Amino acid sequence: MGLTRSQIETLLEENRDHHCEGLGPHKVCVRIEAIAELPSRFGQFQIAAFYNNRDNKEHVAIIHGDVLEAEDVPVRVHSECLTGDVIGSLCCDCRDQLENALRMIGQTERGILLYMRQEGRGIGLINKIRAYALQEQGLDTVEANLALGFRDDEREYSVAAHMLMSLHVRSIRLITNNPNKINDLTQHGIRVTGRIPHVMPPNEYNRFYLETKAVKSGHLIDTFGKIRLPEQADPPQVEGMDEEVLAVIRKYYK
Numbered sequence: 001m002g003l004t005r006s007q008i009e010t011l012l013e014e015n016r017d018h019h020c021e022g023l024g025p026h027k028v029c030v031r032i033e034a035i036a037e038l039p040s041r042f043g044q045f046q047i048a049a050f051y052n053n054r055d056n057k058e059h060v061a062i063i064h065g066d067v068l069e070a071e072d073v074p075v076r077v078h079s080e081c082l083t084g085d086v087i088g089s090l091c092c093d094c095r096d097q098l099e100n101a102l103r104m105i106g107q108t109e110r111g112i113l114l115y116m117r118q119e120g121r122g123i124g125l126i127n128k129i130r131a132y133a134l135q136e137q138g139l140d141t142v143e144a145n146l147a148l149g150f151r152d153d154e155r156e157y158s159v160a161a162h163m164l165m166s167l168h169v170r171s172i173r174l175i176t177n178n179p180n181k182i183n184d185l186t187q188h189g190i191r192v193t194g195r196i197p198h199v200m201p202p203n204e205y206n207r208f209y210l211e212t213k214a215v216k217s218g219h220l221i222d223t224f225g226k227i228r229l230p231e232q233a234d235p236p237q238v239e240g241m242d243e244e245v246l247a248v249i250r251k252y253y254k
């Protein structure tokens with residue numbers, strides 16, 4: 001059972017004139033503008049669209065079940081990836097991570113996926129494609145990595161924290177393989193009561209993670225012989241993944 005009609009109306013009403021001091025150094029304030037049903041192949045969801053006072057990014061919360069005033073709500077923070085999420089690109093594992101999180105949340109009593117419209121970890125689509133091109137030209141991947149690695153973490157977590165507050169979530173369990181991410185949200189006033197490891201089942205697209213030979217000279221090499229750049233804030237983990245591969249991956253996601 002998701003949010004009821006009257007809960008939705010109350011939320012929209014209190015958000016209509018919402019203004020606050022804002023979170024973090026950027027004083028980010030968001031408000032819910034619209035909520036609708038979103039049945040999906042991963043389960044029954046509702047979608048809440050947010051306005052924020054800092055940029056024109058329209059972030060959304062994908063909600064399953066009744067999350068209002070709820071404790072220990074499983075929450076996943078996902079950064080938008082047009083090429084992976086939509087096109088199914090194999091240059092990254094964003095789509096696998098997204099699908100797995102939605103499936104996981106859709107099957108539990110309640111949960112939220114925050115879909116952050118921050119393409120390429122905040123550097124934008126053009127810069128992300130530039131980083132891909134740099135790699136193709138055989139350029140030092142450290143450079144490409146740096147280009148892609150730059151991001152405004154602070155802003156992302158301020159927005160995410162405020163979105164959770166707007167939804168009256170009392171406490172969360174973060175779906176992540178990076179325990180450091182718990183601090184980011186805690187610092188913005190979110191009570192994190194636990195962590196749920198985000199372990200993906202193996203499939204034909206992520207199988208290379210399971211093969212130790214995927215790790216070469218301290219890099220993670222995918223099935224096309226290319227070095228994988230970290231695109232989500234979270235190290236990928238596939239069921240049965242080798243400890244050696246995990247260690248290499250973690251290095252990228254400090």
Ligand SMILES: [Zn+2]
Nearest residue numbers: 019020029030
């Ligand atoms: Zn606010």
Ligand SMILES: [Zn+2]
Nearest residue numbers: 081084092094
């Ligand atoms: Zn991606």
